[in-house]
Amino acid sequence: MTLADVEEGDELPIEELYLSKDAVRAYAAASGIAFARFTDDEGARREGLPGMIAPGNMSMGLLAGRLERWAGVGSLARLGVTFRGIVLPDQTLRLCAAVTQKDEGSGSVEVDVWMESEQGDRLVIGTASVKIA
Amino acid sequence: MILDLHLHSERSDDSRAPVEQYLKILQRKRDERPLDGIVLTEHRQFDLHRDFRDLEDRYGLLILNAAEVETNYGHILVYGVNEAMLARFDFGDVRLPAQEVVSEVARLGGIALPCHPGRPNVGLLAHYETKPPLDGVVAVEAKNGGSKRGEDERVQDLIERFGYRAFGGSDAHLVSFVGICATEFDAEIRCMDDLVRELRGGSYRPADFRR
Amino acid sequence: MARIDPALLERVFDTTEFGPITASEMVSFARSLGEQAACYVEPGPDLRAHPTFCVKFRGRKGFPEDFPAALLGPMSFDAGKDVALGEPIRPGDTVRVASSVHDVYEKTGRSGGMTFVVVRFTMTNQRGEHVATIDNRLMYRT
Numbered sequence A: 001m002t003l004a005d006v007e008e009g010d011e012l013p014i015e016e017l018y019l020s021k022d023a024v025r026a027y028a029a030a031s032g033i034a035f036a037r038f039t040d041d042e043g044a045r046r047e048g049l050p051g052m053i054a055p056g057n058m059s060m061g062l063l064a065g066r067l068e069r070w071a072g073v074g075s076l077a078r079l080g081v082t083f084r085g086i087v088l089p090d091q092t093l094r095l096c097a098a099v100t101q102k103d104e105g106s107g108s109v110e111v112d113v114w115m116e117s118e119q120g121d122r123l124v125i126g127t128a129s130v131k132i133a
Numbered sequence B: 001m002i003l004d005l006h007l008h009s010e011r012s013d014d015s016r017a018p019v020e021q022y023l024k025i026l027q028r029k030r031d032e033r034p035l036d037g038i039v040l041t042e043h044r045q046f047d048l049h050r051d052f053r054d055l056e057d058r059y060g061l062l063i064l065n066a067a068e069v070e071t072n073y074g075h076i077l078v079y080g081v082n083e084a085m086l087a088r089f090d091f092g093d094v095r096l097p098a099q100e101v102v103s104e105v106a107r108l109g110g111i112a113l114p115c116h117p118g119r120p121n122v123g124l125l126a127h128y129e130t131k132p133p134l135d136g137v138v139a140v141e142a143k144n145g146g147s148k149r150g151e152d153e154r155v156q157d158l159i160e161r162f163g164y165r166a167f168g169g170s171d172a173h174l175v176s177f178v179g180i181c182a183t184e185f186d187a188e189i190r191c192m193d194d195l196v197r198e199l200r201g202g203s204y205r206p207a208d209f210r211r
Numbered sequence C: 001m002a003r004i005d006p007a008l009l010e011r012v013f014d015t016t017e018f019g020p021i022t023a024s025e026m027v028s029f030a031r032s033l034g035e036q037a038a039c040y041v042e043p044g045p046d047l048r049a050h051p052t053f054c055v056k057f058r059g060r061k062g063f064p065e066d067f068p069a070a071l072l073g074p075m076s077f078d079a080g081k082d083v084a085l086g087e088p089i090r091p092g093d094t095v096r097v098a099s100s101v102h103d104v105y106e107k108t109g110r111s112g113g114m115t116f117v118v119v120r121f122t123m124t125n126q127r128g129e130h131v132a133t134i135d136n137r138l139m140y141r142t
Helices: A021-031 A041-046 A056-071 B019-028 B053-059 B083-088 B098-107 B124-128 B155-162 B192-201 C023-032
Strands: A015-019 A076-083 A091-103 A108-116 A122-131 B002-007 B037-043 B062-071 B074-079 B111-114 B139-144 B165-169 B181-185 B204-208 C012-018 C076-085 C095-109 C112-125 C130-141
Touching: A015 A056, A021 A056, A021 C023, A056 A076, A056 A091, A056 A108, A056 A122, A056 C076, A076 A108, A091 A122, A091 B019, B002 B062, B002 B074, B002 B139, B002 B165, B019 B037, B019 B053, B053 B062, B062 B098, B062 B192, B074 B098, B074 B124, B074 B192, B083 B098, B098 B111, B111 B139, B111 B192, B124 B155, B139 B155, B139 B204, B155 B165, C076 C112
Parallel strands: B002 B037, B037 B062, B139 B165, B165 B204
Antiparallel strands: A015 A091, A076 A122, A076 C076, A091 A108, A108 A122, B002 B181, B062 B074, B074 B111, B165 B181, B181 B204, C012 C095, C076 C130, C095 C112, C112 C130
């Protein structure tokens, strides 16, 4: 893909992924944050949560991966996200993105990114700067 | 005339949306979201000197400037902000007295309208459970593009109970969501004075362009 | 809100080093995100860390010692972060994290009244190259 292939307003195909509890536990372990809220439903409830939740960083990582599958490894220059809602495992999440700005000079694009729950709530929103080859 | 009455640019702490990119998206998505303009409602601030005439000329869209303030009854959109209002209220205060905001803004020539009234903690509905209703509320945001499931639905009850008018706004913090909810006016609006006049007593209704 | 001494802002209050980073921990991290790209999951000369691998590194101290305790509730929530990326992390690298308080502000939202403290991590590797700058927005309920 080159910059000429990208237009402002282009929407990337939505990627759906099933987020399992095991995947959340694996991420928590790999990140050194295997706390109760990320590994155990009962432990999470003792902290006032509805059950175990996915770390915000994991949502960020999933969105980063979505962008790199589109633009290539090493293309991500910046990613900023706001966590708007708890991400519970055992659901199918939707990873969404749309190109908002194209800069021919730097060869990069600005992209809106967001993660939706099964019910369509936007749980994570953000923007990214992506270098296009 | 259709306007998005509630959205945030990169001036708001949780938005990265440049104003011009909002306009480009509206141009591109004209078939899906046939808007005639936007009203920026930055969080907890207002800049009297913001000038969008160049962008308006280039894109043929109306761009007005308002504010979203935080009060003891939740968030309120303030249209028609002027020097007198900025002197009267610290827009950065997250605990403004809502009744005073509604009354004084009206007295000083503007209009203050509660937004996302169905939202927990920062919506009017939650506060009406424990506090007396506000005097002088003309309309509430019945369609908010950032609402979670059920939040907008709860507002219908509020509207019927108190006879509030209804309007819509995207509450966009990302460029992609500009105009997904908006307000359709029967009259033409060319400036903030027109908008305030129409919100007070004109004919309008929320518009929902979500797919 | 308790007043913040401007001198507290942008002042490095902690420096912590991590590493040498192993190929194994890089691969585990990437696999946990479902990554399949060879450069993230196959040990070898091309192996590099996932772009968000850097968020696992945090300063040892959360705040400066003279930070107003009144601003910090019993539990913080991760409200979001902004990551600006530099050189990729590779096996054998060390990562140095310099922490500073970048901003403090109040707002209200679905969770009620909140104080946000933005802690900035500036990360460099053993060659002094910029690896990442991460602005972490921590939310405390008021």
